[in-house]
Amino acid sequence: MIDGPYFVLTVLGAVACGLVAGVFIGFSTFVMKGLAALPPAQGVAAMQAINVAAVKPAFMAVFMGATGVSAVLAVVTFVVWPDEGTVELLLGCALYLFGCFGVTVAANVPRNDALAKVDPASEHGAEYWRTYVTEWTMWNHIRTAAATAATVCLVLGLT
Structure with missing residues (x-):
């Protein structure tokens, strides 16, 4: 049974991953569609402004917090190796670290940097812009699926 600080860390991880999944699903389901419907100059300018706003403390605290919690939780899980939930916890951490944070660094940020120029x-x-919308959204x-699956795995690791 997971309890004490380990329980709190796992709940924080699940909540943070879920919040990030929520932000990303909003972009996938309506923000990018709305931006793509604008004339290209307006879409580019709007996304450039969004990309600047995204790296402010409010979002970055949640995004990087989920990354840090996932990394710490993975290490703690390897050290503690609980009788139950180990696979779910490690899978959840890996999904977030590689499928969400890793994809952000390797795929979305380079496209954002190119768009900024x-x-x-x-x-x-x-x-x-036409290429960006298609690739960035894919x-x-x-990232949305990975953060959502990470949330589910961390919750399952608690049960």
């Missing part, structure tokens, strides 16, 4: 009013900006779907 384009002039929203340029033809190049309009061309890149990778965001993966």
Whole structure:
């Protein structure tokens, strides 16, 4: 049975992963669709502003907090190796660390960095925007699924 600080750490991990999943599903289901419906110059400019706002403390505390909690929880789980829930906890941590944080670093951030360099009013900006929306959203779907599955795994690890 998981209890004490280990229980609290697991609950914090599940809540943080769930919050991140919620943000990402919002982007996948309506934010990116709304931005894609705008003229390219407006979509690019709006997403550039969103990407600047996203790296402020409010979101980064949750996103990086979930990353830190997942890493610590994985280490603690290896050390404690509980009688029940070990597989679920380790799987949840791996899903978040690789499927959410890893995909963000390897796929979404490079696209955000490239978008930041384009002039929203340029033809190049309009061309890149079409590619960006498709690729970024696909990778965001993966992050959403990974963060959601991580949440489920951590909750199952508690039961």
